[in-house]
Amino acid sequence: MSQSEKDVLRDSLPSTGASFDVHGLVGIDVAPGTPGEAQLRDMLAPFLGPSRAPLRLHVSAETADVGEQSHAEDAFRFTPESLHIPADRVQVQETRDGYSVQGRGELLTAVIPLLDRLCIRQNAAMIHAAVVDFRGSGVLLPAWGGVGKTSTVAKLTAMPGVRFMADDWAFLDADSMLMGYAKPMFLKPHHRRIYPEVFSGARKPLAPGWLTNTVAHLATAVHPVIVRYPKTAAFTRRWSPEHRMVHPELVFGRDGISSAALTRLAIFLERYDGSEARLETRSREWMTSRIVGNFHSELPVVSRRLIEALGATGLVPLEEFFSQKAAVVRRALEDVPCSLLRIPAAWSADRTSDYVAGLISSKLEE
Numbered sequence: 001m002s003q004s005e006k007d008v009l010r011d012s013l014p015s016t017g018a019s020f021d022v023h024g025l026v027g028i029d030v031a032p033g034t035p036g037e038a039q040l041r042d043m044l045a046p047f048l049g050p051s052r053a054p055l056r057l058h059v060s061a062e063t064a065d066v067g068e069q070s071h072a073e074d075a076f077r078f079t080p081e082s083l084h085i086p087a088d089r090v091q092v093q094e095t096r097d098g099y100s101v102q103g104r105g106e107l108l109t110a111v112i113p114l115l116d117r118l119c120i121r122q123n124a125a126m127i128h129a130a131v132v133d134f135r136g137s138g139v140l141l142p143a144w145g146g147v148g149k150t151s152t153v154a155k156l157t158a159m160p161g162v163r164f165m166a167d168d169w170a171f172l173d174a175d176s177m178l179m180g181y182a183k184p185m186f187l188k189p190h191h192r193r194i195y196p197e198v199f200s201g202a203r204k205p206l207a208p209g210w211l212t213n214t215v216a217h218l219a220t221a222v223h224p225v226i227v228r229y230p231k232t233a234a235f236t237r238r239w240s241p242e243h244r245m246v247h248p249e250l251v252f253g254r255d256g257i258s259s260a261a262l263t264r265l266a267i268f269l270e271r272y273d274g275s276e277a278r279l280e281t282r283s284r285e286w287m288t289s290r291i292v293g294n295f296h297s298e299l300p301v302v303s304r305r306l307i308e309a310l311g312a313t314g315l316v317p318l319e320e321f322f323s324q325k326a327a328v329v330r331r332a333l334e335d336v337p338c339s340l341l342r343i344p345a346a347w348s349a350d351r352t353s354d355y356v357a358g359l360i361s362s363k364l365e366e
Contacts (some may be wrong), residue, residue: 020047023171023179023259025122026098026115027051031060036107043108045247046182055118058100059107063091072314075214078313080235085309088302096317109302112169113202116295116325117316124173127291128298131165132156132180134364138165138178138261141335141356142291143269145298147343150185151353152269154194156360163258164248172291174331176263182248193350195251264339267296269356277355278342287338288330292322 016034018041028044028051030037040059041048069077069084077084082093082303090103090110098118101110116126129142134156143149150167157164165180172178188196248257268282268290296304311318341359343352 018048020044021049021051022047022115022119023051023124024051024053025055025124025171026118027053028060028111028115029056031058033062034059034107035104039106039108040111042245043183045184046180054097055121056098057093057111057114057118058095058098059111060100060102061104063102063110064093064100066091066093071311072312074293076309076313078309078315081315083306083309083313083315084307088305091304092306092310092315099121109300110306112297114305117321119171120324120328122173123175123328123331124171124179125325125332126168126295127172127329128168128295129170129291130167130172131170131180132160132361133163133165133180133258133261134264135161136261136266137364138176139360139364140170140172140178140263140266141269142266142287142294144271144294147269147271147350148349148356149269150187151194151349152356155353155357157252157256159357159361163256164252165258165261167248172263172329174328176332176334176336177260177261178263180258184247185251187246187342190271194353195246197251263332263336265360266333267356267360268338268340270340270342271347273342273345274342274344275346276287277344277347279359280340280342282338282340284330284333284336284338285342287333288326291329294325296322337352 017034018030018037020028020040022028028040028047031041034346036059063084064083066082069079069082071077075085075087077086082091084091088103088109089105090101091109092110093102094112099114101107101114103110106364112126120334121124127140127142130141130153131141132139139156141149143150146266153164153167155164164182165178166182167185169181169183170178266287268287296307299307307321308318310316311321341356344353347355
């Protein structure tokens with residue numbers, strides 16, 4: 001039985017509930033019978049286990065009665081302690097120790113922004129970045145989607161003593177500690193040369209490279225609808241021709257994954273229309289703004305909609321949401337060299353990752 005077939009079988013099993021401990025910062029408790037449990041088990045797999053964290057997210061299927069709600073037209077309903085977004089089939093309530101998330105859809109899109117919010121209360125923040133432990137030094141590579149984070153991680157971890165931490169999302173605390181998030185990697189056809197072992201053997205078919213962007217745009221367009229229906233979402237995630245979903249342990253091995261490292265270097269990666277790569281020194285304030293804005297812009301539209309609704313209703317004012325996160329990131333970067341690396345848009349993922357890996361190696365070995 002292939003891994004994909006095993007995953008589909010597992011997704012069809014009855015929900016038994018689950019608990020997760022996110023670096024000791026936040027605990028997540030998923031009640032039995034929650035339709036989105038399978039996705040949460042997948043995407044939060046590195047954190048599976050009991051937690052004693054003081055702040056918690058309680059995830060369940062059934063929405064609680066919150067009494068008389070105010071209406072924001074048809075978009076959402078709210079009370080001073082709760083928010084209900086009917087279109088996304090999700091309700092959020094403030095609790096004494098954090099938040100409860102309730103709904104019949106896939107709830108990861110609600111869990112992630114609320115997890116970030118609780119991490120901020122613990123002087124840490126979620127970030128959108130590739131992260132590696134370079135022989136004891138944390139390397140932070142925030143970037144826009146499609147720049148080549150996953151490819152760069154592969155090139156870096158091929159070097160002796162360099163370990164994987166994250167290729168998409170990670171955590172950064174105010175004391176400059178980078179904390180990994182070894183969630184499943186989504187490998188696309190252009191990763192075949194970089195991760196050949198993952199593409200060997202009998203696997204699901206992938207769209208040809210020239211069709212990848214079209215499939216990706218289609219997936220993004222239907223995502224807000226698909227996440228309302230967990231079984232459909234699980235099927236499309238497993239069998240989408242856009243990517244291959246692989247757990248990092250299968251690629252790097254358990255010993256090749258690091259959970260934490262002190263930040264020593266931060267380079268924001270972006271593509272541009274020029275013909276040569278350019279490395280430009282940037283201030284801590286500039287990097288803080290980019291990291292906070294980049295994380296928000298890379299969230300799924302359903303997650304951004306939740307943040308906006310929390311702000312509009314006053315449950316979590318937007319100025320508070322962003323300013324407190326910025327304060328954490330700013331402190332974390334206090335003694336960290338910050339740069340912007342502009343990479344030609346015409347460069348392939350392979351060429352880009354070779355260049356970035358070589359640059360980081362030279363910087364840390366100076």
